[in-house]
Amino acid sequence: MTLHHDIARKLADAGIPLTSQRLLIACELFAEHCHLSADELLQRVGSLTPDISRATVYNTLKLFSQKGLVQELVVENGKRVYDSNTAPHPHCYNADTGELTDVHQSLQLAGPLPELPPGTALERVDIIVRVRNVA
Amino acid sequence: MTLHHDIARKLADAGIPLTSQRLLIACELFAEHCHLSADELLQRVGSLTPDISRATVYNTLKLFSQKGLVQELVVENGKRVYDSNTAPHPHCYNADTGELTDVHQSLQLAGPLPELPPGTALERVDIIVRVRNVA
DNA sequence: TTCAGTTTTTAGACACAGTCTAAACCGGAA
DNA sequence: TTCCGGTTTAGACTGTGTCTAAAAACTGAA
Known part of the structure; x- marks a missing residue:
């Protein structure tokens, strides 16, 4: 069972037809747990094969x-x-460097969620710890 | 004591020299508690006096x-x-409409903050409740 | 008041992330 | 083989924000 097979299975389970471009993008995305922007990903994939377009990277990530x-x-x-880690987890954002990292310690909210606007359902709660470099 | 005087005082207290453009922008911003983007603000201010430039709006908001x-x-x-409300408070984001609203109920985190990366200090913790419209 | 120096504002060019479009491509079914 | 749907592609386009250089406005001193 190779990494490629793992990922192909993952896409199939999600109901996404396999293409060579999607496989490449998924490999890059799931190889290590990190936070990639579309352009960073495009650059990484593009350095392997020059034949993958920007629109495809954007479409695939949205999909x-x-x-x-x-x-x-x-x-x-x-x-x-x-973020290839889809479990709910807080993030730490450095406003000076722009660096975004996972917070592995789970942060729970004390007390119940607020009342949601009528006609809406909860999707998720994002918690972002903003830090700055000390002088 | 007019609204203009209140706002002029507010800017002075923050160490910001007063100009007519800053006063106009601040009035629009503090008149009602809402969430304005730079372009929305530019449109509002521009409809009053056509003589305020985009760069000024962006610079002023950053300031x-x-x-x-x-x-x-x-x-x-x-x-x-x-957001003219600078007190820490959670937000509710509707991913379908893009609407951003304040959550007036305070949401506390249970337990201590996570260990921050070395060389950094806490700025603030953003809590965003993401919702979607129900079908 | 006039002058010089500083701050603020301005228009427009620019940069960047992301979207759209129309054509080309691919793979499977008939 | 042809047809047909989904996928990919290049490049134009949009929208948000930044930069730059010049004009304008303010400030304090003479």
């Missing part, structure tokens, strides 16, 4: 996110990053 | 944010909004 394979995050500077 | 008069938020779709 993966819709199917629950990755979590889309927007923290700052108008750049969305994709 | 206000640095001085702690407003809170800058980035939620999704690469658009930053400015």
Whole structure:
């Protein structure tokens, strides 16, 4: 059972037809737990094969996110990053460096969730710990 | 004591020299508690006097944010909004409509904050309740 | 008041992330 | 083989925000 087979299975389970481009993107995305932007991913994949277009990377990431394979995050500077860890977990954002890291310790909310606006259902609760470099 | 005087005092207290443009922007921003993007604000101010430039709106909002008069938020779709309520409070984001609202009930974290990365200090903790419209 | 120096504002060019479009491509079924 | 749907592609396009250089406005001193 190779990594490729694992990932092909993962896509099939999510109901996503396999293509060579999707396999490549998924490999890069799931190889290590990190937070990648579309352009970073495009660069990584592009350095392997020059034959993958920007639109495909964007489409594929959106598809993966819709199917629950990755979590889309927007923290700052108008750049969305994709987290291959889909379990709910807080993030730590360094406002000076722009670095985004996972917080492995689970942070629970004390008390019940607030009343949601009428006609809406909870999707998830994002917790972002913002830090700055000390002088 | 008019609204203009209140706001002029507010800027002075924050160490921001007063200009007519800053006063106009601040009025629009503090008149009602809402979440405005730079372009929305530009449109509102521009409809009053056509003589205020985009760069000024962006610069002023950044200045206000640095001085702690407003809170800058980035939620999704690469658009930053400015919240005139600077007290820490959670937000509710509707992923279907893009609407961002305040949650007035305070949400505390259970347990201590996680260990911060070395060389960093806490700025704030953002809590965003993401909801979707029910079908 | 005039002058010089500083701060603020301005228009427009620019950069960047992401979307859209229309055509090309691919793979399977008939 | 042809047809047909889904997928990929290049490149144009949009929208948000930044940069730059020049104009304008303010400030304090003479």
